[in-house]
Amino acid sequence: NAGVTQTPKFQVLKTGQSMTLQCAQDMNHEYMSWYRQDPGMGLRLIHYSVGAGITDQGEVPNGYNVSRSTTEDFPLRLLSAAPSQTSVYFCASRTTSKQGAGYTFGSGTRLTVV
Amino acid sequence: DQQVKQNSPSLSVQEGRISILNCDYTNSMFDYFLWYKKYPAEGPTFLISISSIKDKNEDGRFTVFLNKSAKHLSLHIVPSQPGDSAVYFCAASAGNFNKFYFGSGTKLNVKP
Numbered sequence A: 001n002a003g004v005t006q007t008p009k010f011q012v013l014k015t016g017q018s019m020t021l022q023c024a025q026d027m028n029h030e031y032m033s034w035y036r037q038d039p040g041m042g043l044r045l046i047h048y049s050v051g052a053g054i055t056d057q058g059e060v061p062n063g064y065n066v067s068r069s070t071t072e073d074f075p076l077r078l079l080s081a082a083p084s085q086t087s088v089y090f091c092a093s094r095t096t097s098k099q100g101a102g103y104t105f106g107s108g109t110r111l112t113v114v
Numbered sequence B: 001d002q003q004v005k006q007n008s009p010s011l012s013v014q015e016g017r018i019s020i021l022n023c024d025y026t027n028s029m030f031d032y033f034l035w036y037k038k039y040p041a042e043g044p045t046f047l048i049s050i051s052s053i054k055d056k057n058e059d060g061r062f063t064v065f066l067n068k069s070a071k072h073l074s075l076h077i078v079p080s081q082p083g084d085s086a087v088y089f090c091a092a093s094a095g096n097f098n099k100f101y102f103g104s105g106t107k108l109n110v111k112p
Helices: none
Strands: A006-007 A010-013 A019-026 A031-038 A040-051 A054-057 A065-067 A076-078 A087-094 A109-113 B010-014 B018-023 B032-038 B043-050 B056-059 B060-065 B074-079 B086-093 B105-109
Touching: A006 A087, A006 B105, A010 A019, A019 A031, A019 A087, A040 A065, A040 B086, B010 B018, B018 B086, B032 B060, B043 B056, B043 B060, B043 B074, B074 B086
Parallel strands: A010 A109, B010 B105
Antiparallel strands: A006 A019, A019 A076, A031 A040, A031 A087, A040 A054, A065 A076, A087 A109, B018 B074, B032 B043, B032 B086, B056 B060, B060 B074, B086 B105
């Protein structure tokens, strides 16, 4: 059981480049989400999904796109990277069958935009 | 403006003593709270939760207390162990388990 797998672990982008951060979970969790962690700010929710075909915005969605075509995968796309998107990105999932269940987080992707 | 605040960036405690990590929130609609622990280069791991219908929840060495009138919660670790050294985040949601708001974290150092 791998849990939540994020790839890549590290990435350096130039301003204006695009890329996709991958997230996959093998726990059949309905809910998946993306957070970014910045110094002094904690984790902030970017986008989330409660099932295949359903996505919604979180606290800081601008500059990011998501889609959920399968239960297992929830990729995060940066269409035109900006230095302000330099951050550590975490993907998280949870089951919705147990109310209040905590998230399972991936190990993170450290992104630097130069 | 952050709705969940952890005002102590760091805390140092001797092994065997109690660690108390604090968290304040501003949104009176928050009704569910979580604590996570995070080691370097890893994702956060779920530790303990509490609903607003309770004022205390225990799980082994970890106890979370909720004071709704003060909009304050705390995590007690007794006894503290060196393996507890990590960053601790509190998080809150308002009737919606899909959106949690996190504090900025407190780095706990437990000295042997």
